[in-house]
Amino acid sequence: MAVDLTxxxxxxxxxxxxxxxxxCDYLIDLGFxxxxxxxxxxxxxxxVHGCQSNVWLVAEMKPTQPPTLEFIAxxxxxxxxxxxAVLVALFGRQTPEQIVKIDTQEVFARLxxxxxxxxxxxxxxxxxxxxVRQLAVEAAARAS
Amino acid sequence: MTxxxxxxxxxxxxxxxxxxILQQPLPxxxxxxxxxxxxxxxxxxxxxxxxxxxYENYYANAYRGVYRFxxxxxxxxxxxxxxxxQLIGAKHVEEVIFTAxxxxxxxxxxxxxxxxxLRPGDEILLNETEHHANFxxxxxxxxxxxxxxxxxxxxxxxxxxxxxxxxxxxxxTKVLTVTGMSNVLGTINPVKELAARxxxxxxxxxxxxxxxxxxxxxxxxxxxxxxxxxxxxxxYGPSGVGILYGKQELLADTDPLLTGxxxxxxxxxxxxxxxxxxxxxxxxxxxxxxxxxxxxxIDYVSSIGFDAxxxxxxxxxxxAHQQLxxxxxxxxxxxxLEHKGAIFSFTIDGAHxxxxxxxxDRRGVFVRHGHHCTMPxxxxxxxxxxxxxxxxxxxxxxxxxxxxxxxxxxxxRLRLA
Numbered sequence: 001m002a003v004d005l006t007x008x009x010x011x012x013x014x015x016x017x018x019x020x021x022x023x024c025d026y027l028i029d030l031g032f033x034x035x036x037x038x039x040x041x042x043x044x045x046x047x048v049h050g051c052q053s054n055v056w057l058v059a060e061m062k063p064t065q066p067p068t069l070e071f072i073a074x075x076x077x078x079x080x081x082x083x084x085a086v087l088v089a090l091f092g093r094q095t096p097e098q099i100v101k102i103d104t105q106e107v108f109a110r111l112x113x114x115x116x117x118x119x120x121x122x123x124x125x126x127x128x129x130x131x132v133r134q135l136a137v138e139a140a141a142r143a144s
Numbered sequence: 145m146t147x148x149x150x151x152x153x154x155x156x157x158x159x160x161x162x163x164x165i166l167q168q169p170l171p172x173x174x175x176x177x178x179x180x181x182x183x184x185x186x187x188x189x190x191x192x193x194x195x196x197x198x199y200e201n202y203y204a205n206a207y208r209g210v211y212r213f214x215x216x217x218x219x220x221x222x223x224x225x226x227x228x229x230q231l232i233g234a235k236h237v238e239e240v241i242f243t244a245x246x247x248x249x250x251x252x253x254x255x256x257x258x259x260x261x262l263r264p265g266d267e268i269l270l271n272e273t274e275h276h277a278n279f280x281x282x283x284x285x286x287x288x289x290x291x292x293x294x295x296x297x298x299x300x301x302x303x304x305x306x307x308x309x310x311x312x313x314x315x316x317t318k319v320l321t322v323t324g325m326s327n328v329l330g331t332i333n334p335v336k337e338l339a340a341r342x343x344x345x346x347x348x349x350x351x352x353x354x355x356x357x358x359x360x361x362x363x364x365x366x367x368x369x370x371x372x373x374x375x376x377x378x379x380y381g382p383s384g385v386g387i388l389y390g391k392q393e394l395l396a397d398t399d400p401l402l403t404g405x406x407x408x409x410x411x412x413x414x415x416x417x418x419x420x421x422x423x424x425x426x427x428x429x430x431x432x433x434x435x436x437x438x439x440x441x442i443d444y445v446s447s448i449g450f451d452a453x454x455x456x457x458x459x460x461x462x463x464a465h466q467q468l469x470x471x472x473x474x475x476x477x478x479x480x481l482e483h484k485g486a487i488f489s490f491t492i493d494g495a496h497x498x499x500x501x502x503x504x505d506r507r508g509v510f511v512r513h514g515h516h517c518t519m520p521x522x523x524x525x526x527x528x529x530x531x532x533x534x535x536x537x538x539x540x541x542x543x544x545x546x547x548x549x550x551x552x553x554x555x556x557r558l559r560l561a
Contacts, residue, residue: 019171021506028557053498054528077496078558 005089007107014111023112027082034081034088037074048127053077055084055128061139066095069136073128083116083125091132096143099136104129150449154456159448160538162188174508177546182327182355182487182534183512184377187441194440195382198433206432207406207423217432224439225422231442232353232372233363234389241395241422242435245386246354247277248401249373250321252388252425253350254281256398257371262318264290269312269320269347271296271304272524275327276517278352278373282321291318301479302524303331309341317347324356328516328532329478330461330487332360336367343368348394354378358536359457359485361450370394380537381441382434388425395421402427445537453537454485460535461486464544471551473560477525486535489516492551494560497529503554504531509547 005013017023037046041058048055059071069091073084090107091099108114116125152158160166165186166176178186198220204213206221221242228240243249258281262268268282270293286293294317297308304322313320320342325332335351342349353362353374364372371390377383390398400407400418407427409417418424445453458481465481465488468474473493478484491497501513512532515522522528533547555561 024502024506025557032559053496075496077498079499079502 004092005085007086007089010086010089011110017112020112024079027079027085027113029082030085031078031081031083034074034085035072037072041072042074048073048131053080053125055080055125057128057131059132059135061096061135066097067139067143068093068095069099069132069139071132075125079116080125083113084128086111086113087125087129087132096136096140100133100140150452151447154448154452156456156538156540160540162190162444163538164189164192166538170508175546177507177509177543177550179509179511179533179535179539179543179547181358181378181536181539182516182532184383185358185380185536186538187382188380188444190444191381191437191441194437195433198436203433205429217436220436220439221432224435224442227439227442227446228387231362231446232357232387232389233365235365236392238421239389239392239395241388241390241425242430243373243386243388243425244384244431245375245377246352246373247386249371249386249388250278250350250352251281252401253321253371253373253390253398254285256401256425257348257394258282258285258291258319259288260397260399262286262289262291265316266291266318267312267314267316268293269296269317269342270294271322272298272520273302273304273326273329273331273518274321274323274520275352275354276519277354278321278323278350279520282319296322298524299479301483302326302329302477302521303479303483304333304338306334306337313341313345313347315345317342317345319348319350321350321352323352323354324362325359325485325487326478326521327355327487327534328489328518328521328530330355330484330489330534331479332356332483332485335369339368339370355485355487358445359450360454364389376434376438376441379438379441380444381438382431385431385434385438390421392421395425398425400424400427404428448537456537457486457535457539460539460541460544461488463541464488464533464535464547467544467548468551471548471555477530486539487532488534489530489532491527491530492555492560495555495558497531499558500531500551500554503557504547504550507546507550507553509550511547 042056046056048057053075055075057073061067062070075081163186202213202216204217206217225237225240229237268291294312297305299305322333339349348370350371351369353372357374358379374387376385404427407424409419476490497513514529
């Protein structure tokens, strides 16, 4: 499985998956193939706190022209790692302007994953989306 | 007490038929395997029907109208109050207060009794296995009064270490608050002994009965409990209603948490006086239909009998314990079976509890994962989360088998088998 999937490729993949059982198995595969974060990066500073599973996130805007987001994240839960792979496809290599325009709820709904990304569910994933957006907003502010 | 005299022989299949939610097939024909009774229990048809009956036939506000609907509501609420008195073995019906649930009941005690009686340097005796609902309110009242929270030492298997109780239970202790049954470990605490020892140093005892009241016989007068909190929804009753029991003389010396309608004696322009208990603690419109249907739930569990329910659940616990322990990498937290009820919190080496819970759901097996509102306990266990399977009266060996099958499926998916 390719690790540098685009969101359009994911839409295509998910169209062939009949139900949650199949989507879940696919997410598990994505999760196992997620590039690992070095153990030393799994520290308190990089930890995105969640009630259920933890996520460690290392992200920065690369000073390309225009700047683009580069990030690696890992969770201690495999299915969350699969969902992180979806977010990497969604946010990776995007400019701050593109990132702030992305409606993650809509994307997750289209993928049939809406119940896995909600502010009420309080897993590390949603906090991670918040953190990525915040980085993008800060980078956009610096650029203007 | 009437709560241990069953009116019918114990037949789990007949009991299951009383719960419509268990009858439905899930997609792909999977049966419902509901093992989250520690969080909330399912409702028998008679409870569901009773709540509808109230709304369809005689709903009105409580304790306000003289018209016939109002009178019927009052009568039925008082019937539930009396049934609750019998269920928990209280002496007086005025000692039974309707609340929103265990959390509210415990907050009434911590705030209403605690702020009135605790002074700087007084001690509140807790332990690290308590649910946040019996933990945080005491931290709050300690911060407000200058009282100090202390903790009963635990044994290696996380039971209260009564041999070391005297280290922390002293004349400085003003309140000992303890769960009747741990919501994570299932540990059943010796509340009668704790009550006697608390009273010996002049402290009161508060029991969080959220987990114990639905599963074991409760006898507040016999065990000399000062305050008891529990919820209707874990007792196969409606959500939104709970009970606070308090000894009459202590309730007289406790401030209400909420003030407003119904709870007053006389309101003047500049001050008010309170009605007597229970009205004093029942400000505003409560969960009327829910409280009435709680009476039906109490009838239901009483007809089965607590001894029969407990025996059934202990047999299941024994079977579940055996079967779970056969899984490689299994760690069940807490004491051995003789000290606990049918609650299992566990981890499996290499598997995250969130993954396990999600994969179990795919097999129709419903369990909880996370810290179960016991972060200090999980700190002590050294894990951030566990999976919890908690059993109720309608669970069977087939449910245990479904749990084991689903765990094996999950471990396969997680490449651990």
